[in-house]
Amino acid sequence: MKLWIIFRKKHKIARDYILESDENDAQWKEALGRFLSENDYARPVFLSKHDHEMAQFFRTVFSKNDFIEPFDFDAMEVEFVRDKKKEDER
Structure with a gap:
């Protein structure tokens, strides 16, 4: 799984960072939380809205x-990065 993590200001x-993890897509919150803690960023509150957006649109936005x-x-912003080669093989 790859996540693109974007921090926006104005x-x-x-x-921005690309987070690569061996975990599956369903574990994106755990991987993101670990990344934020290890890099001394605040952790957001995960709402069902974020789960729904990731499942439907493959991206979500956490506001301040x-x-x-x-x-x-x-x-x-957190977005799944899809490997085009792997998707083409499916």
Whole structure:
């Protein structure tokens, strides 16, 4: 599984990362939470809205209001990165 994590400030990309994990797509929250903790970023509150968006659109957005701890950005976007070669083989 690959996740593209984008931190936005004033509608521009302030930072972005590609997170590669051996976990399956259903475990994206655990992989994201671990990445955020290891890199000293605030962790968001995961709502059913985020699960639904990831299942339907393969991406979700966490606003500043989704964080309990101070968050230095306006939003965090998380998107599945699909490997085109693997999808073409299916």
